Amino acid sequence: MNTDNPIPELSGGLRRSLAGIAGDGGLLTDPADCWPYGYDNSRRHALPQAVMFATDESQVVALVALCRDAGIPLTARGRGTGTTGATVPDRGGIVLSFERMDSILRILPNDRLAIVQPGVLNAQLQQAVGDLGFFWPPDPTSAATCTIGGNLAYNSAGPRAVKYGTARESTLGLRVVTGRGESLRTGVMTTKGVVGYDLTRLVIGSEGTLALITEATLKLTPLPETKRTLRATYGDIHSAAAAVSAIMAQPIIPCALEFMDGSAIEMVRHYAEFDLPDGAGAVLMIELDGSAACIEESVSAIGEVARNPGLLELRRAESKEEIAALWKTRKALSPTLRHIAPKKINEDVVVPVSRMGEFIEGLERLSRTTGIRIVNFGHAGNGNIHVNLLIDPDDPDEVARAAECLDAVFALVLSLDGTLSGEHGVGIEKRDFVGQELDPAALALMTEIKRCFDPAGILNVGKGFPQG
């Protein structure tokens, strides 16, 4: 982190060029003004030399050309809700904020698509298309404040991904500006298209290292008529994991299939209102959507497959109040976690659903051997588990043990055919672990692809994977 090193000021000439591109009120250079554009939700911070707000693509093209010619690092930013430091300008330079490119350009209900600028908030889009009977599947927890551009840069997901996929499955095409300063379209306006290489999905999830997204054509999904919520409590994680596999192997896929493990339940027991049966070792929250005429049949079918010898209780909710009551234990988890361990390490790994029981057991073992308390919850239907290490960051011994523990967690994930990140991305946080998952030949190819898009090496250099 560069916060302790004063960043050299921009030369007068560069500053004038930037101001010319940005126009009135479009440029910040005072460090106090730039400060809030130096952090994200990773607790990292680095001060940029300037912050520019673009209002149209031509400014993005001009800014990239300027940075390319002057060799200035350029970091694109939505609303800074990422958790891995991907938008923290740790090499200084310019932050390009897309918050003013926030127009929904077109919604075409008959073609099930919306064309938006990158600064549109996820919730703003959902509201606009919801009025027409649609939604856009990615639903990160930060939906109220995060931008579509950010969702695409990270390939964001959320609970609904289990049924509806991630950003990659719900985007038809993009308009981008590469690190060369060239504007180009990727993809199509249709739900099929095989002309040329798939640059759309290459840019999605690339964390602003290849190109800056200036427009996106999003595939919309029709809103289901209705929804039901079930809560299944099991005596142990193996029974819960077996239920997840059974649910995912039949044709009625829930629109959310979330879980909490025993340590998460144990923690909430002492800090919040608690209505789980005795002996609860794992909880699944199951949401089903569909037509009003069929939802009951779906509830019965899922109830059947969720039932196994380890099931302690299966409850269902219909009214808003009942749904809120069922979610209470799950919703108590995050505040309780923040209360107990304000500086917890929140990881985001994935294992095949059939290996979840094995994984949680391994974590319990690691917790015992390292003395680090570990609490797990997440998107069970995808095997996407948020592993929380509860540590006191002021205890250097605990910090050292946590680092060891984290190494072991990642090794365990990879030994189970898993991946180191399901939806939070890599950014700075996980960059040095990526080599454990990806083949050297794959990393070398990615470095070369990065060079094709950004030969001057200005776009968010050093994020996502170890680069030169």
Add this chain to the structure above:
Amino acid sequence: MNTDNPIPELSGGLRRSLAGIAGDGGLLTDPADCWPYGYDNSRRHALPQAVMFATDESQVVALVALCRDAGIPLTARGRGTGTTGATVPDRGGIVLSFERMDSILRILPNDRLAIVQPGVLNAQLQQAVGDLGFFWPPDPTSAATCTIGGNLAYNSAGPRAVKYGTARESTLGLRVVTGRGESLRTGVMTTKGVVGYDLTRLVIGSEGTLALITEATLKLTPLPETKRTLRATYGDIHSAAAAVSAIMAQPIIPCALEFMDGSAIEMVRHYAEFDLPDGAGAVLMIELDGSAACIEESVSAIGEVARNPGLLELRRAESKEEIAALWKTRKALSPTLRHIAPKKINEDVVVPVSRMGEFIEGLERLSRTTGIRIVNFGHAGNGNIHVNLLIDPDDPDEVARAAECLDAVFALVLSLDGTLSGEHGVGIEKRDFVGQELDPAALALMTEIKRCFDPAGILNVGKGFPQG
């Protein structure tokens, strides 16, 4: 096409090296033996200098290294069912047939995935996973004979894509050998993963120009309990197109939504058993799948939205015989087409569903002005239309007018925000039209990406887009 030019023989040294890699019975060099590996379903042919059959990845690595060092063109091939010439070795060199790498390595029902070699037939996979209650969504017409490797190379689809997506949405990861001769894994074994760039989808649809797929981890979908078939006949294409938009804007998505236009109906009327009502100007075949308890409700809901002032008749089928009867007119189309115009030009374009009426009207206008008979059918839910120009290839005047007409068809597609290929790919056939759809900057990037994967320029050079 190189068929008229004798291809230089391989040197003795190269031939020995090839034989060493291929092992007993793994190499063909006699032109008569090589001949059938020189064509696909595009009516193009070029004789390769040799055909090698790999049985494991190490042979692929060795062959690529040999071709790379000697500068020999290398064309990978499944079963040659493609329609665009992508597997025709028009620059000579070696054809690598994957037909002997045909093992289903693992099926993991609890993780909803299958790991297969590229030479597995689509139908063989469907049979194996069907026995466990799953299917793999891509269902090209050639399913009985085409390979998974080919399906991935082309990003193949078929009728089910309207509900279940294409190969890109149903593949978790690959094992590939790049043109550098390096073997690497892409993607994950899970349904989520955001570590590194998305090389999986970059390779899918790249028509063997970037890397050779030696193994694929496929995402399976649970088989629906039951299916229903509807046939909706409309007075004109606009009413049918409006029904398609209405169907696609509500939450019950059909698992097939196929159409035939008025000229297709007109053609079948005179050559096959015919049971459409008078005045039929367009037909939709609608298939719905789901649980037995809910299928009736889906049929009613779709029946409602399919109904508009242009609807002439809505019929439904349940028994196998009734289903066969409803499909009779649609199924008569291909044989009739072959009978009338054995050398028809079969195009594969896509327009947004809301523009389909406009598109078909434009085609009717083009047919009148050019005197070329045009018959259209296809996957209406995706706006994916197979445009058939019925010509006599021995009439040079008609051939010239057809070429003009085709130019105009492509221009019309692009003016309606469509794409030049939905599922057949580009290969040789459409290579020279790609520049009309893609930005020059996008094409330049693709050329550079090609160079990253294949710096020696040996893998299927010249296919997919104009290359050096």
